[in-house]
Amino acid sequence: MLMKAALSRGPEYPFSLETVELDRARPDEVVVRIVATGLCHTDLFAKSVLPAALGPAVFGHEGAGVVEEVGALVETISPGDHVVLTYRHCGACRQCRGANPAYCERAHQLNSSGSRPDGSTTITLDGERVRGAFFGQSSFSEYVVATADNVVVVDKSVDLITAAPFGCGFQTGAGAVLNVLAPEEDSSMVVFGAGSVGFAALLAARARRVATLCAVDPLPARRALAEEFGAVSIDPTTQDVAAEIRALTGGGATHTLDTTGIPTVIGLAVSALRERGTAVVVGLGAPEVTVDIQDLMRKGKTLRGCIEGDSSVQSFIPQLLALHSEGRFPVDRLITRYSFEDINRAVADQASGSVVKPVLVW
Known part of the structure; x- marks a missing residue:
């Protein structure tokens, strides 16, 4: 053909x-x-x-x-x-x-x-x-x-x-939240990179009624949209991201998600966690990153990867489409x-x- x-x-x-x-x-x-x-x-x-x-x-x-x-x-x-x-x-x-x-x-x-x-x-x-x-x-x-x-x-x-x-993109972001991070309503979640994957993650967390949502992105229009979706936005070009997250979350986030694949950002996503917090990475980027292992160990933090939102597509994609039809995604x-x-x-x-x-x- x-x-x-x-x-x-x-x-x-x-x-x-x-x-x-x-x-x-x-x-x-x-x-x-x-x-x-x-x-x-x-x-x-x-x-x-x-x-x-x-x-x-x-x-x-x-x-x-x-x-x-x-x-x-x-x-x-x-x-x-x-x-x-x-x-x-x-x-x-x-x-x-x-x-x-x-x-x-x-x-x-x-x-x-x-x-x-x-x-x-x-x-x-x-x-x-x-x-x-x-x-x-x-x-x-x-x-x-x-x-x-x-x-x-x-x-x-x-x-x-x-x-x-x-x-791919929407199920990657939403799946990282719904299938991997699984935050509770009293959780705090920070998304690094407000692109389509990051926004899908934010909207999935909002659908779970997560109490504190934050988006870190250098672009004003994307920060503004994140705020419309109920998140606090941080400008990494002008603000101290770590300090802002600690202030917003009372010492550190319970969950973070990196969509950028940038090593320094991934390191920040881990350091911004509170005790026993979890950071998930989904972005393609540099193959190596530096992480403070002592911080990871002493505070019981978790860093893990996630592909395609850990989803079983025949059930998860219809689940997300149902959330969308209900106006929740x-x-x-x-x-x-x-x-x-x-x-x-x-x-x-x-x-x-x-x-x-x-x-x-x-």
């Missing part, structure tokens, strides 16, 4: 909208017509580290659309279903069997290898291989080949443009819509901080 896709030809080049060919679906696969795809930092991080010498690639992993075709072995999905696409997992390894699919032992092969598990490609350009199957979808394209494990059927009343980022306020032809403008606007969550629409 011929279709349009936003190709990356290397870190130094912008995305280019080109005509490519999608492979036929196999018996265990489905074809989805993409309505919208969220633009995520992970897409841009992957683009920045994939050398041009490896050839063109199609990213995109927050797709939402309508099922066009279903393979003979697929039993839980039907043509015409409205779906949100998310990460792949094998379903058979120790982590998947233990209800921890985000930590699937085959995660890299299934989500980041650039091909199907057998090495075949789902996308070609003039007969040549294109790196695809990103998170089992590569949804910066008009159509995708996906599989049952990364396809979540949603009610047809759900707005697919709003739903697209639930496949208003992430639609974070979204700015762009046509796919404007993908590079969306990238630039996200980088400048002028928008929180770009969503690309065909």
Whole structure:
């Protein structure tokens, strides 16, 4: 099938909208017509580290659309279903069997290898291989080949443009709060980085009626929005973040979340905790960070990572969509819509901080 896709030809080049060919679906696969795809930092991080010498690639992993075709072995999905696409997992390894699919032992092969598990490609350009199957979808394209494990059927009343980022960014932030940190109503939570993931975390904490919420971000517009959502905001460029957090929380936060991936910020997220507090990191960034181990030990603090919100997608994404429909998770306020032809403008606007969550629409 011929279709349009936003190709990356290397870190130094912008995305280019080109005509490519999608492979036929196999018996265990489905074809989805993409309505919208969220633009995520992970897409841009992957683009920045994939050398041009490896050839063109199609990213995109927050797709939402309508099922066009279903393979003979697929039993839980039907043509015409409205779906949100998310990460792949094998379903058979120790982590998947233990209800921890985000930590699937085959995660890299299934989500980041650039091909199907057998090495075949789902996308070609003039007969040549294109790196695809990103998170089992590569949804910066008009159509995708996906599989049952990364396809979540949603009610047809759900707005697919709003739903697209639930496949990664929104579930990452909300899941870090609801599935990992699990704050009580009398807790205090500080989010470092008020982007789409950070705001999803704040809104999830607000839905749990967490008493004290705080957002740390250098951008005035994002601090203002955080305050509209009930959080106290801190400007790290002009304020003593640690002192402000101690004053706000009576000595230290019970929970902190870093979305930035910046080592110094992660260190601050740990140091800002009170005794037996927990810090969670979800941002892609530098691979090494310095942490005061004596502080961690003496005060019984916890520092842990979190991928995809520790979520089991078939239940968690519908849970979040239900919260949204009840008005308790208003992430639609974070979204700015762009046509796919404007993908590079969306990238630039996200980088400048002028928008929180770009969503690309065909």
